[in-house]
Amino acid sequence: MFLSRLLDPVKLAARxxxxxxxxxxxxxxxxxxxxxxxxxxxxxDLAANSIIIDRLSTIAADIPIISEESYQVPLAQRQNWPRxxxxxPMDGTQEFxxxxxxxxxxxALVERGWPALGVIYWPKEDVMYYASRGxxxxxxxxxxxxxxxxxxxxxxxxxxxxxxxxQPLQPIIDLMQHAEQVEYIALGSCxxxxxxxxxxxxxxxxRLGPTGEWDxxxxxxxxxxxxxxxxxxxxxxxxxxxxxxxxxxxxxxMGKASIPWSDLVxxxxxxxxxxx
Numbered sequence: 001m002f003l004s005r006l007l008d009p010v011k012l013a014a015r016x017x018x019x020x021x022x023x024x025x026x027x028x029x030x031x032x033x034x035x036x037x038x039x040x041x042x043x044x045d046l047a048a049n050s051i052i053i054d055r056l057s058t059i060a061a062d063i064p065i066i067s068e069e070s071y072q073v074p075l076a077q078r079q080n081w082p083r084x085x086x087x088x089p090m091d092g093t094q095e096f097x098x099x100x101x102x103x104x105x106x107x108a109l110v111e112r113g114w115p116a117l118g119v120i121y122w123p124k125e126d127v128m129y130y131a132s133r134g135x136x137x138x139x140x141x142x143x144x145x146x147x148x149x150x151x152x153x154x155x156x157x158x159x160x161x162x163x164x165x166x167q168p169l170q171p172i173i174d175l176m177q178h179a180e181q182v183e184y185i186a187l188g189s190c191x192x193x194x195x196x197x198x199x200x201x202x203x204x205x206x207r208l209g210p211t212g213e214w215d216x217x218x219x220x221x222x223x224x225x226x227x228x229x230x231x232x233x234x235x236x237x238x239x240x241x242x243x244x245x246x247x248x249x250x251x252x253x254m255g256k257a258s259i260p261w262s263d264l265v266x267x268x269x270x271x272x273x274x275x276x
């Protein structure tokens with residue numbers, strides 16, 4: 001009941017932040033700079049961040065917030081939180097700057113160390129993906145709402161892999177057990193590629209390179225409620241709010257949970273900071 005009450009206000013917050021991102025995208029009225037890790041950030045990220053934090057603080061003033069674009073709370077302060085918001089005000093800043101339109105707002109609620117509610121809003125297409133634990137996953141485009149499910153990949157069929165259009169393809173090809181039986185689908189934004197898996201348009205998304213827990217929080221519950229799973233590159237579970245760093249290891253978003261994914265995708269070592 002608690003999650004159900006939160007869902008509509010969170011969707012509204014995501015849509016409002018997305019509308020501001022889209023306005024700034026269309027007008028070009030934003031500034032760009034580099035963060036300490038050399039990744040881009042724009043004034044549009046910060047504007048969306050401000051909107052979301054204001055709205056979430058109104059929705060539930062007692063729930064703390066972790067955002068990619070805000071001060072990162074030390075583990076000692078956050079490790080005993082029963083729940084918290086985990087947000088990426090604009091997932092796909094590079095896509096925003098490159099003018100592809102493939103960027104999205106990502107808002108998750110994490111409870112007891114695991115994502116319990118997730119909302120992804122894609123302003124360009126006016127598409128909302130959302131889920132709450134135990135209640136299924138949904139896609140809303142304009143006023144049409146459909147429940148979504150991962151694809152049930154059949155042995156011998158072409159495997160559809162979502163990939164980044166900004167990263168080289170060869171490292172992904174090298175991970176496939178049978179590379180000749182694969183079709184690659186390029187799209188921007190980590191969360192949007194994960195949602196392709198959740199709605200059955202791709203079978204898998206392999207992510208190599210740096211991401212944060214805010215990149216997977218919202219899509220994690222969406223993918224799980226759609227029947228899939230997200231694991232690191234060694235086929236073990238991700239974690240939330242358990243380490244000093246909020247950085248993710250390499251991970252895989254996979255469709256039907258019963259599929260023997262290790263027969264299709266090679267396991268490989270991943271870097272995971274275990275400090276606590």
